Amino acid sequence: MKYTDSHMHAYAPFDKGFKGLHQLKDMSVTDANLLAYTYIETGIDNNLVCLYYKEKCEDVRLRVFGGLYYDKDINNGILPYKEQAELLLAMGCNGIKFLDMKPNYQLYCGCTCDDPVYDELYDYLEEHHVPTVTHVADPANFWDDTDVPEYRKKLGWCYADPKFLTREAIYACLLRRLEKNPTLNFSIAHFGFMSDDIPLCKKLLDTYPGVTFDLAPGWEIFVDFAKDNDRWKDFFEEYSSRILYGTDTEPGGDPKRIAALQQTMIDFVSRDSNKFPIPVKPDAFMRGLSLSEPAKQNILHDNYFRFVGTEIKSLDKTLFTEHNRRITAIAEKNKDVSMLRTLHEMTETL
Numbered sequence: 001m002k003y004t005d006s007h008m009h010a011y012a013p014f015d016k017g018f019k020g021l022h023q024l025k026d027m028s029v030t031d032a033n034l035l036a037y038t039y040i041e042t043g044i045d046n047n048l049v050c051l052y053y054k055e056k057c058e059d060v061r062l063r064v065f066g067g068l069y070y071d072k073d074i075n076n077g078i079l080p081y082k083e084q085a086e087l088l089l090a091m092g093c094n095g096i097k098f099l100d101m102k103p104n105y106q107l108y109c110g111c112t113c114d115d116p117v118y119d120e121l122y123d124y125l126e127e128h129h130v131p132t133v134t135h136v137a138d139p140a141n142f143w144d145d146t147d148v149p150e151y152r153k154k155l156g157w158c159y160a161d162p163k164f165l166t167r168e169a170i171y172a173c174l175l176r177r178l179e180k181n182p183t184l185n186f187s188i189a190h191f192g193f194m195s196d197d198i199p200l201c202k203k204l205l206d207t208y209p210g211v212t213f214d215l216a217p218g219w220e221i222f223v224d225f226a227k228d229n230d231r232w233k234d235f236f237e238e239y240s241s242r243i244l245y246g247t248d249t250e251p252g253g254d255p256k257r258i259a260a261l262q263q264t265m266i267d268f269v270s271r272d273s274n275k276f277p278i279p280v281k282p283d284a285f286m287r288g289l290s291l292s293e294p295a296k297q298n299i300l301h302d303n304y305f306r307f308v309g310t311e312i313k314s315l316d317k318t319l320f321t322e323h324n325r326r327i328t329a330i331a332e333k334n335k336d337v338s339m340l341r342t343l344h345e346m347t348e349t350l
Contacts, residue, residue, distance in 0.1 A: 001296075003262065004304035005032040007133065007189060007216040007246025010053045011042060012342045017053060020251030020258075025059040027262060032060050033246075033308060035097040035133055038067035039105060044074060045327050045339050048320065051092050052346045053251075055315045063308050065133055066093035068100075070109050073330040081121040085130070091323065092315040094308055095131035095185075101173065102135045103142075103164040104156045112165070114176035126181040129210075131308055136192040137170045139220040167193075171200070178208050185210045187244060187307060190217070195224035198231055205242050212307055215265055215299070216246035219278050222268060222286035229273050233289045236269070240295035244303050269296045317350065 005024075010017055024032065034050040047066045054062040066088030069075055079087075085096050100109040111117050113134065125132055138157060141147040145160035152158065159165075165173075174192075178184065188194075191213045194201050204211050215221075225232045236243065247261040260279040264286075267279060271288025278286045291299070324343055331339040 001028065001266075002301055003027070003029045003245060004301050005029055005247055005249075006187065006244040006304050006307065007214050007248050008032050008034055009037050009248070009250045010034045010050050011037075011046070011250060011252070012049055012345075013252075014052070014056075014345065016252035018057065018059075018251070020253065020255070021053070021057050021062075022059045023255055023258070024251060027259065029060055029262075031063070031304060033063045033065060033094075033133075033304070035065045036067035036093075037097075037099070038069055038071075039099060040108065043336070043339050044069060044071050044330065045343055047088060047091075047093070048324055048327060048346060049342065051315055051320060052350065054092065054312075055350065061312060063094040063312055064092065065095040065097040065131070066091075067097045071330070073333065074326070076117060081118060082124050085121055085124065087319070087323065089130065089313075090316060091319045092313045094311075094313055095133065096125065098132060098134035100134075101170055102138060103159045103170070105135075106165055106170075107163065112170075112173040114173045114180070118177075119180065122177065122181045122184065126184050129183075129185050131185045131187065133187045133189055133214070134174075135189045136174055137167050137194075139193050139218055140167060140196065141220075143167060178204070178211070182208055183210050184208070185307070187212045187214055189214050189246070190248070191215060191221050193218065193221065195221035196227075198228070198235060201235065205239050212242045212244055212303070214244040214246040215268070216248035217261060217264060217280060219264070219281040219284060222264065222278055223284055225268070225289075226275065226285065226287040229287045229289070233273075233291070236289050236291055236299075237295050240291065240298040241303060241306065243299050244307060245300045265300065269299055320350070321347070 036047045036050045038044050038046050050064040054064050099105045101113050143159045148158045245265050249258045263279040269291045272290045273287045275285045278284045328343045
């Protein structure tokens with residue numbers, strides 16, 4: 001079996017990242033999609049970093065989904081969202097990645113996916129059938145401060161404070177956006193954490209022909225699936241052409257964790273319904289769906305190409321260099337030595 005990973009991230013340092021991509025090849029991953037992550041933790045150079053990996057990697061065929069900018073030095077007021085998307089796609093991205101419906105980032109971004117500020121952008125993405133990935137909500141228990149694991153709280157992923165949107169409000173925003181743009185090529189990451197709501201999942205897939213789900217953990221979704229295993233088995237067989245394999249890992253991360261995440265996906269679609277420890281979270285338990293071979297082939301490999309297409313866009317080195325200069329100027333202004341080092345390395349070695 002060959003695998004195609006629709007949901008990965010990539011960061012500097014490059015030597016570590018390229019070593020990790022070689023390991024992916026050894027794990028039978030032939031193609032992977034790098035979702036750029038241009039928020040506070042990773043910095044505004046990540047579109048360029050992911051495109052650099054795509055251009056230089058020889059072990060795995062890479063595509064990149066560019067991330068929108070919300071930084072004070074480059075945001076919608078400086079470079080409108082539609083123009084950002086046009087630039088990213090022209091540089092060599094195959095699609096666009098959104099994080100604005102994860103509750104803590106919604107506060108950071110200052111808008112929701114159904115906000116009119118996005119209308120022109122989403123109209124453009126729909127018209128040109130540009131594939132998009134969006135993070136929607138988080139596990140249900142993250143809104144209960146007595147039930148959120150402590151390590152999640154430290155990441156800022158507890159949403160009991162009323163300043164955060166509720167889970168229900170987030171799903172309502174999602175539905176309003178899809179009502180505005182019903183034919184978007186739109187993948188909902190982490191199953192939208194809707195693994196406790198089969199009717200909502202069916203409604204989305206039955207109503208909107210371009211909607212897909214990716215299986216990237218949160219491991220919590222596999223605990224949920226196990227609670228109603230027979231119904232989910234029927235769901236996955238029926239909609240096997242609308243579900244994507246994804247690990248939410250990064251090349252250069254812990255190889256044991258990457259292998260455990262890959263095994264989690266494989267075990268979920270392949271093993272029987274007896275409970276077993278989740279490979280990436282051994283103190284929690286999941287069940288397999290024992291799907292048919294065509295369904296497994298769809299999820300683990302074929303659907304990736306239905307979603308992202310068969311073309312890998314070429315890097316426009318002129319646009320890349322120009323954008324590198326722009327990001328470099330911001331990094332210089334902010335005295336971000338680490339980012340400047342990364343930007344310089346890409347310039348010198350591209």
